[in-house]
Amino acid sequence: MKILKACFASVILTVVSVPVMAAQLVVVGVEGNVPVGLGDIVDDVKPMILGEGTALTLINANGQKLKVTGPHKGPLGGKKAVAAEGSAKGAGLNIGYDVVKSLAGLFKSQVDAKSLGAFRAAPAKVPGPWMYNVGSEASYCLGAGEKPKLWRESARKKQIVNLTDQTGASKKTLVWKKGISTLSWPSAIPFKSGATYKAKVGKKGKEQAVKVHVVPNDLPTRAHQAAWMMEKGCGEQARLLVVTANIDRMIQDLEKAGQF
Numbered sequence: 001m002k003i004l005k006a007c008f009a010s011v012i013l014t015v016v017s018v019p020v021m022a023a024q025l026v027v028v029g030v031e032g033n034v035p036v037g038l039g040d041i042v043d044d045v046k047p048m049i050l051g052e053g054t055a056l057t058l059i060n061a062n063g064q065k066l067k068v069t070g071p072h073k074g075p076l077g078g079k080k081a082v083a084a085e086g087s088a089k090g091a092g093l094n095i096g097y098d099v100v101k102s103l104a105g106l107f108k109s110q111v112d113a114k115s116l117g118a119f120r121a122a123p124a125k126v127p128g129p130w131m132y133n134v135g136s137e138a139s140y141c142l143g144a145g146e147k148p149k150l151w152r153e154s155a156r157k158k159q160i161v162n163l164t165d166q167t168g169a170s171k172k173t174l175v176w177k178k179g180i181s182t183l184s185w186p187s188a189i190p191f192k193s194g195a196t197y198k199a200k201v202g203k204k205g206k207e208q209a210v211k212v213h214v215v216p217n218d219l220p221t222r223a224h225q226a227a228w229m230m231e232k233g234c235g236e237q238a239r240l241l242v243v244t245a246n247i248d249r250m251i252q253d254l255e256k257a258g259q260f
Contacts, residue, residue: 023043023044023045023060023061023077024041024042024043024044024060024061024100025041025042025043025044025058025059025060025066025076025077025100026039026040026041026058026059026100026101026103026104026107027039027040027041027042027056027057027058027107028057028058028059028065028103028107028242028243029055029056029057029067029243030055030056030057031053031054031055031056032051032053032054032055032070033051033054034050034054034055034056035048035049036048036056038107038108039103039104039105039106039107039108040104041100041101041104042058042076043076044060044075044076044077045075045077046075046076047073047074047075048072048073048074048075048076049072049073050068050069050070050071050072050073051070051071052070052071053070054069054070055067055068055069055070056068056076057243058076059099059100059103059223059242060100061098061099061100062099062220062221063099063220063221063222063223063224064221064223065221065222065223065242099223099224099227102226102227102230102231103223103226103227103230103242105230106226106227106230106235106238106239107239126151126236126237126240127151127181128240128244129143129237129238129240129241129244130142130143130146130147130148130149130237131149131150131151131182132148132149132150132151132199132210133151133152133153133236134150134151134152134161134199134201134208135152135153135201135208136208136210136236137208137209137210138210138233138234138235138236139210139211139212139213139232139233139234140210140211140212140213140234140237141212141213141214141215141229141232141234141237141238142191142193142212142213142214142215143214143215143225144214144215144216144217145217147184147185148184148185148191148212149182149183149184149185150163150174150182150183150184150185150199151181151182152176152181152201155176155178155179155180155181156178157178158175158176158177158178159175159176159201159202160173160174160175160176160201160202160203161173161174161175161176161183161199161200161201162174162199162200163185163186163189163197163198163199164189164197164198164199165189165190165195165197166195166196166197166198170188170189170190171189172186172188172189174186176201191212192212193212193213193214194211194212194213195211195212196209196210196211196212197209197210197211197212198210211233213229213232213234215228215229216228222241222242223242225238225241226238226239226241226242229241
């Protein structure tokens, strides 16, 4: 019996002595005066102090989105870290890249946005993650099941848009009426993932080449989708996908309730 008790105690000591492994989180939103910035990578077990009126929005390696609001003192992964999107599906899924590091690079490049609010209020940004800015030479990523749309920064006057496929065989002239900011992708030009198109706004506008990519529908979270989009050159869309996640969900809930 003494031998069994000794063995049991040994097991307990062994379990207790195992250190808690830290998980990495990337900062994708900051509010108020906080000790970290957009794109910073922090450990979820490292204590941090947040004052009244401050908040951090973070994403972990599994794509789970967390928001920690002040006042807060202790690990960011503690009880006060409330999941904003629920548990991620496919935890530990190997999709060929590190989600935390990919998003860190994505948000670090947004040097002019010192807060989530500043990012959302920044000028010349598309209103949603699945729209193509015709004034941009960036690639265009589209979510599976989403309909492609064109967007322009200024709708103060009527404009003509010429859209051509990569072979030049299909061409469509669209009329962008005054006051209209978005246009649907024309059915006359098939939208194919991996294809390159050319868009020209106005007679004197520069013809922009854009390569399109359809986001795989098996990526478990928006964070995984955003990391994939970044790899394809859709950085601005990827940022919008991450920061508007909760707004989209709120709108969907209101629509279901018939309040929007």
